[in-house]
Amino acid sequence: xxxxxxxxxxxxxxxxxxxxxxxxxxxxxxxxxxxxxxxxxxxxxxxxxxxxxxxxxxxxxxxxxxxxxxxxxxxxxxxxxxxxxxxxxxxxxxxxxxxxxxxxxxxxxxxxxxxxxxxxxxxxxxxxxxxxxxxxxxxxxxxxxxxxxxxxxxxxxxxxxxxxxxxxxxxxxxxxxxxxxxxxxxxxxxxxxxxxxxxxxxxxxxxxxxxxxxxxxxxxxxxxxxxxxxxxxxxxxxxxxxxxxxxxxxxxxxxxxxxxxxxxxxxxxxxxxxxxxxxxxxxxxxxxxxxxxxxxxxxx
Amino acid sequence: xxxxxxxxxxxxxxxxxxxxxxxxxxxxxxxxxxxxxxxxxxxxxxxxxxxxxxxxxxxxxxxxxxxxxxxxxxxxxxxxxxxxxxxxxxxxxxxxxxxxxxxxxxxxxxxxxxxxxxxxxxxxx
Numbered sequence: 001x002x003x004x005x006x007x008x009x010x011x012x013x014x015x016x017x018x019x020x021x022x023x024x025x026x027x028x029x030x031x032x033x034x035x036x037x038x039x040x041x042x043x044x045x046x047x048x049x050x051x052x053x054x055x056x057x058x059x060x061x062x063x064x065x066x067x068x069x070x071x072x073x074x075x076x077x078x079x080x081x082x083x084x085x086x087x088x089x090x091x092x093x094x095x096x097x098x099x100x101x102x103x104x105x106x107x108x109x110x111x112x113x114x115x116x117x118x119x120x121x122x123x124x125x126x127x128x129x130x131x132x133x134x135x136x137x138x139x140x141x142x143x144x145x146x147x148x149x150x151x152x153x154x155x156x157x158x159x160x161x162x163x164x165x166x167x168x169x170x171x172x173x174x175x176x177x178x179x180x181x182x183x184x185x186x187x188x189x190x191x192x193x194x195x196x197x198x199x200x201x202x203x204x205x206x207x208x209x210x211x212x213x214x215x216x217x218x219x220x221x222x223x224x225x226x227x228x229x230x231x232x233x234x235x236x237x238x239x240x241x242x243x244x245x246x247x248x249x250x251x252x253x254x255x256x257x258x259x260x261x262x263x264x265x266x267x268x269x270x271x272x273x274x275x276x277x278x279x280x281x282x283x284x285x286x287x288x289x290x291x292x293x294x295x296x297x298x299x300x
Numbered sequence: 301x302x303x304x305x306x307x308x309x310x311x312x313x314x315x316x317x318x319x320x321x322x323x324x325x326x327x328x329x330x331x332x333x334x335x336x337x338x339x340x341x342x343x344x345x346x347x348x349x350x351x352x353x354x355x356x357x358x359x360x361x362x363x364x365x366x367x368x369x370x371x372x373x374x375x376x377x378x379x380x381x382x383x384x385x386x387x388x389x390x391x392x393x394x395x396x397x398x399x400x401x402x403x404x405x406x407x408x409x410x411x412x413x414x415x416x417x418x419x420x421x422x423x424x425x
Contacts, residue, residue, distance in 0.1 A: 032349050170347045178340035178350040196307040196348050219310055278405055283308035 002029045003062070004151050004183035005050055010059030012049060019045050020207045023059065027185055027200070032177065034198035034215070035187040036288060042207040043187040044084060047155045051081060064151055077105060080144030082157040086136050090129035094122050094139060098146070105147040113146035116172060134165035141169050145176050152176075154186040158193065166190075170197060191285040201284070203291055210295045215284070222287040223279050225256040230274035238265050242294040253277055257290045301329075302346055313348055317356035319391075325365050325379055326387035332378040336366060 005027040052069035
């Protein structure tokens, strides 16, 4: 598999504290990769390392086959970036902003910019300072897509925007990748939004990757089980037991959250003398919460 | 037609999309020769990964419901009465399975469900 973004053993420390620890990422080319994690997990720091806005103390980073930070200037011509905080000149109008940006990119597509501006209903003569938060977000997306990037990096780009604007932005992204063979790396904590559109997901917590896999594998493999009569310790379970707790306080059933579950494993549960009452599917958000809970539980 | 897509469901989105189209063909809502939305149009409308739409269309093509013509689009094929009937019965089976799963969860057995079903259908039980 070729990776649009690859990191190996990347560490970044700030003073004594690790911001990023031993980061090994592989973003498959052509994927829409959802980069999830709570606020403060290190998502923005990771993105800034990838785009050479910060330097790693250890490790290697490759973006679109080029080494970072050495080749960042070449790479940036092929990468569209929508940062968490827009950096635009407030005194320029929408039109002037487009003109200004187009000068940097040989692959600039004026027609696409035009269509997007019309689609979003942006007023071209308005100064950036007068744009609403939603319009500013839309303009950032226009700038990123008009440069015809091979890789799009969005850092909480729809954060704090209203649902209508968020939807329009996602539609524009989907429309772009249907035409261009591009990779999208999108960080967010709005899990539901990514559930529709991503084919890969990575979870980060406290500077560490907690999971990284096709979304299909994640959703198929993580389950909540209702179990009755299990022994206190389990010998060599074929799945990863993420958590185990007394059920609802009314029935005797315990609730287990497991990873790597497959239907035949029922026989293991029965083999230890327990009864499997129910296998409950978790959606991405529930799975995410369970993973975090486990990652954060004190080690015994 | 795609109002009830549920990204949170464990049923993959491509499967949900394929099921909707299959049902529409079975119910003759889609007629032979009808053209399906392009991958780009449908992906944008549903805000799903274009690869998901492609996967759904490929699945339907493999099953003989549609034909993908390079550059022209995806067309509904003539589906025989037997095939349509089979698609409808698959749909019914899926609904019943979901019902039985829910029933097992709350501890109802097959007889109780069958009885309730008959009463709801207006039969005698």
